[in-house]
Amino acid sequence: MRLLPILSFFIILCSISAVQAQDMVSGKVLNASNDLPLENVNIVNLNQVKGTTTTSEGDFEVQATVNDTLYFSYLGFRTIQVRVTNDWLKYGSVKVKMTELGIALEEVVVSPITLTGYLEIDVKNIPIYENSRYSISGLNSGYEGGSYSPGAAAKALGAIFNPADALYNLFGKKPKQMKKLRKMKENDEIRSLLQTKFDRQTLAAVLQITSVEIEEILARCNYSKDFMNSANDLQILDAISGCYEEYKVLKR
Structure with missing residues (x-):
């Protein structure tokens, strides 16, 4: 009989751990053109307002649950939004690929400020x-x-x-x-x-x-x-x- 409370405690503890594990999603952000990892990509969970950035290897981990939307932004790349799915939570890390923007630079005219030294x-x-x-x-x-x-x-x-x-x-x-x-x-x-x-x-x-x-x-x-x-x-x-x-x- 004494084993029943202990067993119940471990079941509850495992359930809590499972829920907490599902609250985090992980992945790797890559450059779509060459599959190289992207460092310091900004990632924001739009639903829970949680943020993080990728490591030097492109890896990230952020708090999220099913149907949350993650917003990825990186200078020179097209921003994307990715929905968190049950499969993502079930099978673990995913690869997210970002596409570079084609930027046409316009002519910039700089008006110089003449300094006299005084x-x-x-x-x-x-x-x-x-x-x-x-x-x-x-x-x-x-x-x-x-x-x-x-x-x-x-x-x-x-x-x-x-x-x-x-x-x-x-x-x-x-x-x-x-x-x-x-x-x-x-x-x-x-x-x-x-x-x-x-x-x-x-x-x-x-x-x-x-x-x-x-x-x-x-x-x-x-x-x-x-x-x-x-x-x-x-x-x-x-x-x-x-x-x-x-x-x-x-x-x-």
């Missing part, structure tokens, strides 16, 4: 972006001012009159996607990934919105064009997240 003169010739982020006490809204954001004052006045309505059309219709923002901010792998990206593709894929909608959100949250064009994806994430938190306060 610090006081040269400093005046170098363009400086002086946009600053401001907030209005009690309004829970911010805006940018500066020579590269001439409409900041008008946007601030607009925010005073009806800020909640302006943001409802953007955030109110996508509550599930916006809730992923917090998960993205808490995941160190994804934060590191976004810090090196400027194309908004990963953000758009995780939040299930377009790059145009990202720009619209930032515009409604009173961020300047200069910020939108120069910020990396992590800065964009933090900006959208801050605006979403303001929206939730105003909604109450």
Whole structure:
């Protein structure tokens, strides 16, 4: 009789281990043209908002369950999305092949800045972006001012009159996607990934919105064009997240 509780304990333990094992999928990412492994490929589970990168041998492991979608991105290669299947979990590691992009480089004209060697003169010739982020006490809204954001004052006045309505059309219709923002901010792998990206593709894929909608959100949250064009994806994430938190306060 004493063996029954012990046996039950081991059965439960094995079941838990099996479930935990199914929560991880592994594989190898290869270049489709030559089957060579790709290092530092960015991989994000769009459903669970978990991220990782491939090793020098192209290997990866990430938390996932059946029907989760994994998003693969790598500079110079076409991004792909792969669905996690029962067979993947059952038979183990799979090979994922990525295709190189054919990029036609356009002519780039660089306007040189002539330096005189005199610090006081040269400093005046170098363009400086002086946009600053401001907030209005009690309004829970911010805006940018500066020579590269001439409409900041008008946007601030607009925010005073009806800020909640302006943001409802953007955030109110996508509550599930916006809730992923917090998960993205808490995941160190994804934060590191976004810090090196400027194309908004990963953000758009995780939040299930377009790059145009990202720009619209930032515009409604009173961020300047200069910020939108120069910020990396992590800065964009933090900006959208801050605006979403303001929206939730105003909604109450």
